[in-house]
Amino acid sequence: MRILIVGGSGFLGRELARQCSLGGHEVAATYLTRPGEIAGVEWLPLDVRRREDVEVLVGAFRPEVVINAAYRQADWTTTAIGAVNVALAVSMVGGRLVHVSSDAVFSGAAIRYDETCLPDPISPYGAAKAAAETAVSAVVPAAVIARTSLIIGDGDSPHEVLVHALATGRAGGVLFTDDVRCPVHVRDLAAALLELAAAEYRGVHHVAGADAVSRYELGVLIARRDGLDADHHLPSGRRADTKLPGPLDVRLDCAMTQRRLHTELRGARQFLGDG
Numbered sequence: 606m607r608i609l610i611v612g613g614s615g616f617l618g619r620e621l622a623r624q625c626s627l628g629g630h631e632v633a634a635t636y637l638t639r640p641g642e643i644a645g646v647e648w649l650p651l652d653v654r655r656r657e658d659v660e661v662l663v664g665a666f667r668p669e670v671v672i673n674a675a676y677r678q679a680d681w682t683t684t685a686i687g688a689v690n691v692a693l694a695v696s697m698v699g700g701r702l703v704h705v706s707s708d709a710v711f712s713g714a715a716i717r718y719d720e721t722c723l724p725d726p727i728s729p730y731g732a733a734k735a736a737a738e739t740a741v742s743a744v745v746p747a748a749v750i751a752r753t754s755l756i757i758g759d760g761d762s763p764h765e766v767l768v769h770a771l772a773t774g775r776a777g778g779v780l781f782t783d784d785v786r787c788p789v790h791v792r793d794l795a796a797a798l799l800e801l802a803a804a805e806y807r808g809v810h811h812v813a814g815a816d817a818v819s820r821y822e823l824g825v826l827i828a829r830r831d832g833l834d835a836d837h838h839l840p841s842g843r844r845a846d847t848k849l850p851g852p853l854d855v856r857l858d859c860a861m862t863q864r865r866l867h868t869e870l871r872g873a874r875q876f877l878g879d880g
Contacts, residue, residue: 612675713852816872
């Protein structure tokens with residue numbers, strides 16, 4: 606397939622580009638400030654906030670599949686309007702669109718959410734992601750909207766870097782014991798997104814890990830995997846005691862999506878070696 610990865614220089618985008626290249630696909634990946642270094646990938650500069658630039662790039666590359674993994678948590682324009690710009694460009698040239706969304710679209714009031722649940726965000730980032738979902742569905746009705754959770758790798762994800770910094774005293778702060786998510790391994794997530802891109806499915810899919818764990822429990826699992834002293838050096842706290850916006854406990858029910866996939870969406874306890 607001819608695949609365009611928007612946001613290809615990000616953590617998920619790099620893994621998508623790597624798997625596409627290994628799979629023999631013709632792949633291009635966009636970046637905002639710095640191109641990636643994955644062989645076999647054409648790296649293209651793009652600011653998704655500029656609609657004309659998005660239309661020109663998509664029109665020139667003419668992908669069969671576009672996977673949009675671009676976002677900025679503190680930037681509504683990138684996260685919401687950028688998604689609109691990508692969807693509009695795809696609607697002009699045709700092809701499949703897989704839009705990566707987030708469990709941040711939910712408030713946590715229901716705790717467990719399947720693909721039929723409607724967004725009820727309580728943070729600016731969640732609102733931007735929810736707005737993007739609405740726009741993508743309207744502009745490209747056949748698009749896949751893939752909601753995911755915390756993305757973990759083999760040491761290089763933002764959460765893993767934070768855990769190392771906290772455990773070694775190089776950074777201050779705490780990991781919350783009441784902030785619960787369903788972490789997913791980046792390899793599983795990328796493989797699942799590529800499966801969905803190649804299939805005929807449309808609409809909302811939940812693509813997260815099988816285990817619900819707190820950020821602190823996740824930190825302990827990461828620290829133990831990496832030989833760090835989690836019991837004595839990993840600080841904990843409660844998000845409920847802070848003024849940080851966003852939900853506490855959000856658990857994505859991925860049963861419907863998992864039935865459609867060959868890729869196993871492993872839980873954190875499994876891919877971090879505790880299960």
